[in-house]
Amino acid sequence: MKHLVKYLAAxxxxxxxxxxxxxxxxxMADVMRSEGKIYVVVAIILVVLAGLIAYLFxxxxxxxxxxxxxxxRQQTKS
Amino acid sequence: MKTWLKILAIGLLFYLHIGxxxxxxxxxxxxxxxxxxxxxxxxxxxxxxFLFSLSLYNAILYLRKPLAEYDVRAEAFAHVGLAFGxxxxxxxxxxxxxxxxSPWHGDPKxxxxxxACLVYLAYFVLRGSVENHEQKARLSAVYNIFAFAAMVPLIxxxxxxxxxxxxxxxxxxxxxxxxxxSRMRLVLYPATAGWFIVGYWIASLRIKIKTIEEKxxxxxxxxxx
Numbered sequence: 001m002k003h004l005v006k007y008l009a010a011x012x013x014x015x016x017x018x019x020x021x022x023x024x025x026x027x028m029a030d031v032m033r034s035e036g037k038i039y040v041v042v043a044i045i046l047v048v049l050a051g052l053i054a055y056l057f058x059x060x061x062x063x064x065x066x067x068x069x070x071x072x073r074q075q076t077k078s
Numbered sequence: 079m080k081t082w083l084k085i086l087a088i089g090l091l092f093y094l095h096i097g098x099x100x101x102x103x104x105x106x107x108x109x110x111x112x113x114x115x116x117x118x119x120x121x122x123x124x125x126x127x128f129l130f131s132l133s134l135y136n137a138i139l140y141l142r143k144p145l146a147e148y149d150v151r152a153e154a155f156a157h158v159g160l161a162f163g164x165x166x167x168x169x170x171x172x173x174x175x176x177x178x179x180s181p182w183h184g185d186p187k188x189x190x191x192x193x194a195c196l197v198y199l200a201y202f203v204l205r206g207s208v209e210n211h212e213q214k215a216r217l218s219a220v221y222n223i224f225a226f227a228a229m230v231p232l233i234x235x236x237x238x239x240x241x242x243x244x245x246x247x248x249x250x251x252x253x254x255x256x257x258x259x260s261r262m263r264l265v266l267y268p269a270t271a272g273w274f275i276v277g278y279w280i281a282s283l284r285i286k287i288k289t290i291e292e293k294x295x296x297x298x299x300x301x302x303x
Binding site for chain 1: 084088091092095096099100105106107110111276279280283286287289290293294296297300
């Protein structure tokens with residue numbers, strides 16, 4: 001009998017444990033988010049992205065200009 | 079390339095970098111916050127496939143009708159595609175170091191991706207080793223078809239047939255791991271579209287450079303005569 005009670009208690013504990021553990025806590029960067037510091041990181045990333053894209057735009061413009069210039073020169077030649 | 083398309087791509091990329099960092103993601107064990115790597119790593123591979131397929135398309139067009147223009151386009155798309163692939167491998171290595179324990183885990187997906195990149199590197203070796211322009215264009219167009227045919231099974235089929243640990247491989251195709259959350263698709267797909275356009279844009283700059291170069295050579299040729 002004693003053993004049975006012990007066994008049942010252990011089983012109950014086990015279930016309780018499983019029930020408590022069910023909503024598993026997975027560690028995420030919640031603190032960084034709640035402090036709002038993540039916005040600093042996002043701002044930095046966006047600045048880098050904007051800078052690189054602006055650079056790409058300028059490169060594109062320069063090449064288009066070059067293309068036009070060459071086209072004009074070709075036409076004056078012929 | 080149309081300006082509105084470039085602006086759309088920029089908008090999509092800004093959306094990716096804001097949404098990718100701030101939006102809610104599923105809470106998964108082991109990967110934790112690195113699940114966000116999906117937003118930045120996967121579009122690299124999709125972009126690579128997109129650019130390689132454009133390269134393949136132009137290679138086939140060249141074989142049907144040998145115009146130098148097709149060859150220039152095929153080379154440019156393959157070049158930018160390879161850059162995307164290398165970025166994909168590097169971002170994958172950073173993630174693997176965190177999740178799998180070492181940057182190079184010898185996973186079938188990693189090995190396949192590396193071999194696929196080497197196959198495309200060989201495309202440029204082949205181009206560099208042939209002097210004659212037409213011969214170079216024809217040989218590399220044929221090789222391009224073989225390279226594409228090797229890339230698809232190396233990256234997408236073999237890792238699924240073996241026990242790859244890569245998410246989406248080893249018996250669970252697609253994004254099953256992330257299916258818990260269709261929220262992730264809301265960022266991943268626009269991001270992919272954005273990188274498609276930016277990849278095309280960079281390739282178009284390369285095409286411009288090549289055409290200017292060729293025109294210059296033509297001009298020089300005319301003046302020397």
